[in-house]
Amino acid sequence: MTIRHHLSDPLLMAYSAGQLPEAFSLVVATHVSLCDDCRARLLAFDAIGGALIEDADQARMAEDSFEATMARITGLPQAEPVRASRIPGSVFPAPLRDWAGGDLSAVRWRFVGMGVRQAILKTDHGATARLLHIPAGQAVPDHGHRGLELTLVLQGAFRDTEDRFGPGDVEIATEELDHTPVAEPGADCICLVATDAPLRFNRLIPRIAQPFLRI
């Protein structure tokens, strides 16, 4: 997989600092699962957190703190199992499998018009995460944004006015970008999309459909 479009520094830093809404964190964690470059950049941002902890003030611990911690340790079951790594042949990396309740084949799609299907993933408030299935050659309605939209390609590819986005690529769209992503011919395009404000469609019909689409 050759990834050409990566996460930005502000996104990686906000994820490292633990400040992203869950939907955006899901996109970051999924992309980092696929991209060693962003993994290394993320670990560098984590190192800032380490330097801050090392240098932090020291709070006074409770009198019996150490004993209480040892009691917690013996009270808990030994070592949790190591978190899942890549399952060969799966389309979704581990964090996305967790949030989607399984791999691609487990997704319960709903048609939202023009052959496009979506599935909304459950996340905390502040942003929305959805999977989109766009038939090969099909366009997603022309839309602008009020906030930030992250689109991560999991399968297939799409093009818009900006560039081509293939598997593993992430497009970061801000308020300025009005775009009409079109899935490339060949394979259907599967994307993970996170938005922090409703999309703004530029044509009448999608706007009417917007409450139903929940986008």
Place this chain on the structure above:
Amino acid sequence: MTPETEQDWAALLLRVRDDADRGAFALLFRHFAPRIKAFLRKSGANEPLAEECAQEVMATIWHKAHMFDPTRASVATWVFTIARNRRIDALRKSRRPEPEELPWGPEPEPDQADAMVLQQESRRLGEALAQLPEKQRSLIERAYFGDLSHSEIAAETGLPLGTIKSRIRLALERLRHQMS
């Protein structure tokens, strides 16, 4: 033994991992627990919650010692990630999606040279942080202690992150190559 350097912290953590060494853990506790608690206090936790969470973070450090990889993070960095996740869980009440583990996981005998370089770079980062102008340093602290929203976070830190990044990248590449 009073640990002074990052290598010493890593060695203590290995003793916890390999021998369930209570003495080694006590030294780690004395150093990190008060810092974790201060971090949680600054992030908005009240006194009893910060105490409870700091204990839980230390217990997690004991249980997850086998997950620590000195070629990818210093002990302080690893401790930070555990404390941060506990904060998200306890204060924001949400789950945090984590990247999947690398196929090879933490190696039982990590590359000594890789680990050494990463530890040196982490120390240098700490020094650079200490030398930043107060205003810039305070912005970074506010970002990491949870005082800024994601849209307020500017990633321009003035810190030498490039070297750490390239070191980790090289180590990842070498491992991928060995494992394939």
